[in-house]
Amino acid sequence: MPADTFVGMPAGQAGGVRMIGVAIPVPEPYGTQLQRTRASYGDPLATAIPTHITLMPPTEVAAGELEAIEAHLLGVAHSERPFRIRLRGSGTFRPVSPVVFVALAQGIGGCERVQAKVASGPLARPLPFPYHPHITIAHHLPDDVMDRAYKDMSGYRSEFEAWGFSLYEHGLDGVWRPQCDFLFGNGKRHSTFNG
Numbered sequence: 001m002p003a004d005t006f007v008g009m010p011a012g013q014a015g016g017v018r019m020i021g022v023a024i025p026v027p028e029p030y031g032t033q034l035q036r037t038r039a040s041y042g043d044p045l046a047t048a049i050p051t052h053i054t055l056m057p058p059t060e061v062a063a064g065e066l067e068a069i070e071a072h073l074l075g076v077a078h079s080e081r082p083f084r085i086r087l088r089g090s091g092t093f094r095p096v097s098p099v100v101f102v103a104l105a106q107g108i109g110g111c112e113r114v115q116a117k118v119a120s121g122p123l124a125r126p127l128p129f130p131y132h133p134h135i136t137i138a139h140h141l142p143d144d145v146m147d148r149a150y151k152d153m154s155g156y157r158s159e160f161e162a163w164g165f166s167l168y169e170h171g172l173d174g175v176w177r178p179q180c181d182f183l184f185g186n187g188k189r190h191s192t193f194n195g
Contacts, residue, residue, distance in 0.1 A: 016063040019170035022073065022118050023052035024085070024111065025178065026135060030158045034102065034135060041138045041149050048175045053085070053104070053133050055115045055165055056123055068122045070180060070189070073167060076117040078187030082161050083110035090153035091134065098141070100149040101134035102156055108133055110162065118165075 026034060031051040039046035061069065085107035093099040104111070111133035119125070138149040166178040182189045 017060050018063050018066065019058055019060055020056075020066075020069070020179075021054065021058050021168045021170070021176065022056035022123075022165055023054045023168060024114075024162050024165045026051040026053070027160050027163075030087075030160060034137065037153070038137050041141060041145050043138055043141060045139060049136075050168075050176060050178070051135060052166075052168075053111055053135060053162075055111070055118045057127070058170060059123070059125065065122060070167070072121045072123065073118065073165075073180070073182050074187050074189055076114065077164050077182035077184055077189070079117065080110075080114055080164075080184040082163050082184045083107055084159060085110075085162050086157075086159040087135065088157055090137070090150045090156065092146070092150055094146065098139065098146060099136055100138040100146050100153070101136050102153055104133050106159070107162060114165065 025031060034051045035046055035049075038051075086105045087102050088105035089103050091101050091103040093101075112131060115131050115133070119127070137153055138146050141149075162184070164181060164183040166182070167180040168176045169179045170176050180189050
């Protein structure tokens with residue numbers, strides 16, 4: 001499985017360590033619709049992970065690094081412009097990894113370009129799999145459920161503009177929450193990080 005899917009990982013806030021990720025949020029109404037669809041298959045992570053396209057997988061960082069990481073992400077956002085994302089149909093990483101996803105038909109190049117910039121500087125690290133932008137719809141579920149999700153989502157269609165990306169933190173309650181939004185073009189951000 002490409003290392004670009006948020007999964008339930010132990011929250012790492014002990015000793016000043018934070019678990020973060022970077023992703024393009026899927027806007028409404030599609031984000032909630034896809035999250036509910038994921039929940040309908042019994043995926044226990046559905047309510048803990050907002051619908052997104054990952055740019056940087058879950059990564060442990062020292063709390064003291066957050067300022068430099070935010071400055072880096074601000075620069076990435078400033079260097080980019082909004083682009084269209086068109087979602088169409090389903091895909092899977094099986095048998096390599098038990099994941100069914102909604103596929104991108106447009107916007108792959110934009111996601112790849114932004115991901116390469118995000119994964120540089122203070123966030124440079126090797127990924128165990130090649131980057132493949134997607135939206136997870138079922139993860140680690142029984143084969144018959146995965147088959148049903150793949151079939152059900154084969155006709156899925158939607159599109160939206162990627163306005164930027166968000167920096168997420170994995171909370172002690174196991175829920176991923178956006179902490180900063182970075183807007184393409186002007187680089188403005190809104191931050192809710194504390195401590």
